Amino acid sequence: MLAAMCCAPVGDEQRGEDPTVLALNERVAELLGQEEALFLPSGTMCNQIAFLVHCRPGDEIIVAANAHVFGSEGAGASALAGAQFRPIATADGLFTGADAAAAIRAPRNRSPRSRVISVEQTANRGGGSVWPAAQLAEVAEVARAHGLAAHMDGARLPNAAVASGTSMADHARHYDSAWIDLSKGLGCPVGGVLAGSKAFIEEAWYWKHRLGGAMRQAGFLAAAGLYALDHNYERLAEDHDNARLFARLVVGAGGVGIFPAEVSTNILFLDLTNCVLDANAVAARLREHGIRLGVESPTRMRVVTHLDASAAQIETAARQLVRILEHP
Template structure:
C-alpha cells in the first residue's frame, strides 16, 4: 500500500487524471513500422529539446544507458564515470554483462569531476590495456544529492572527451530538473555530447519510459539494440502521450519540487547528530546522514511508516528523501516536522 506521503523517490509519481485522459485519446499505430504518430511526435520533441538529430522512445532509463553503451562500446572497452554514478552502482553492471565493457570510476563525492580528472583517467593506448571509449556524466547527480553540473563543466568534459576520441554520453535521468534549476535549456546542457536521454517516469510524472537521443546514425544503431533487448513495442503511443503531456505541463513545475526539498532540509536543520546533504540543496534530492547519532535509520523508517510517511533507507545511518509532483508543500512540512520529532525521540531513548 502506497504511503500517504511517499518521499522514497520521484519514481513514485502516478499519472494524473489529465495525463490518463491524454493517454486514452492518443492516436496510435505500430511503432516498429514507424506508424505510431504519438511516439514519433514524442521522439521529435525530445530530439529538439536536447539539440540532437533523432531520438528513440524506450521502456526505461536503464535501457537508455545500456543501449548507448552498446552502440558506443565494444568488448574490452572502458567507460569513465564518477564513482557515485548510477550507471556504475545501480544498473546491475549492464555495460559489463552485455557490452563487455568495464567502468573506470573517478572519485567524486558530488558526482561532478573536472576535465583534468578525465584526462588523468584516459588510458594511454597499449595492447595490454582496456581502451578508453566513453565518458559518461549524470545530470543531475543522484548520489551527489541532486547536484547540477555547471554548463562550463559539461562543455569542458565534452571537449576533453572528444579531443581524445571518446564518445561523450549523458545520463540525463533528471536533466529536466537541472534545466529548470539552472535556467538553461536542456540543449545547452547536452551541447557537444554524442548521446543523452531524459527520464519520463521521475519528476515529469509519467508511468513509464525514457527517450534516448543522438545523431541519426546513432539512433539507427540504437534501434537494433532496442529489438535485441526486447524493448520494441507496438502501439506505444498510449505511453508516449504521457510524455508529451508531461513536457507540456509538468516541466516548469519542477521548480516547486526544488523549493519543497529546500524546505524539507530547513525543517531538519540543527538536529543533533543529523547532517543534511547537500548543504545547499539545488534540486529535489536530500540525503540525511545519521553517522554522528545513535539513531538507526531502519528504526526511524518504521516510525515514519506508522505515520504514513516513507523515505528511502540507504543503510543504517543514511536516508534519502526525494520531492515530486505527488508531494505537496503541506506534505513536506508534515514529513519534516514528524521526522524531526522522531529523530529527537529516538536520540533521547538511545
C-alpha cells in the first residue's frame, strides 16, 4: 500500500485534476451503484455533508437509537445542518420499513419536518449486524413514498457485502447517498468516499470546501484506497472468522457474556455484568500485555478485529482475557 501511495500520479484535487482521486471516485461510484462519488478526509465528514445536502434547519433525521451519527459524531447534524434526530429503539441497530414509516411526522406547521431516513451498514453498536439487502430496499422505498431522502452510513459496508455474499451495489443502489470508509477494515490511513447522484455530488462539493475538506495532491491518499479495494476487500472474511474465534474462546469465562450471540462480522461486545472486574480494570490489565479493547461502559467492552491482528494474535488476546476474568 505504501509503495502504491509513493508511486501515485497526482494533480490538483480541488480542480478535478488528480488522476488517482478521479479513478478512486469512479471506482467507488460503480461499486455502490451510484452516478458519482467524492473523496473526503473522513467518514464522519461523509455523513455530515450528506445531511447538509439533504436537510434544512428544523428538519428531522430518522435513525436507530444506537446509530453512530446519533451518538458518536459530536451532534454534528444539529450543529452544522440544524437538523435533529428521531431515534428508533433497536438492540441490533436494524429497523423495518414499518418502523421507519411510524417515525415519519405527519405534516404540521408546528412539527419538525421528517427529511431523511439514515441506516448504518453494518450497525456498529448492534454488534456489527448486517442489514439484509431486501430490508434496506424496503426502508428506502418507504423514504421515497413519503418524499424523504434515504442515506446509508456505509462505514463497514464492505464487511456487510463480504459477509452476505452480495455486492455493495446490492445494498446501496436504492439510497440517495451512501459511502464507504477506507480507514476501517480496508486498512487505509485516512479517508472515505461519498457517492450519490450527479446533482447530489455537485452540492456536496460546496460543503466539502466550506468544511475544509478540499485537498491538493490527494492522490497519494486515494492510491491507498485503490490498493485496498484490490487487495484488502475479500480478506475481510478473515476478520469475521477471527471475531467468531475470539467469541468462542471467551464466552462464559468468569461470567462474561457475548453480544451478539452469533457474531456475523468483525465486531462483538463483551457483557461484564456478572464478572468480578469492571471494564476499566479489565482494559488496564490487558494493556499490560499489549492488548487493547474498547471500553463502552463499566460493564461493556467492544472488540473489533482487523487486518493487523492475525488469528494467532486473536487467540493470544482471548486466552489472556480468559485468565484475567477467571483469576481476577
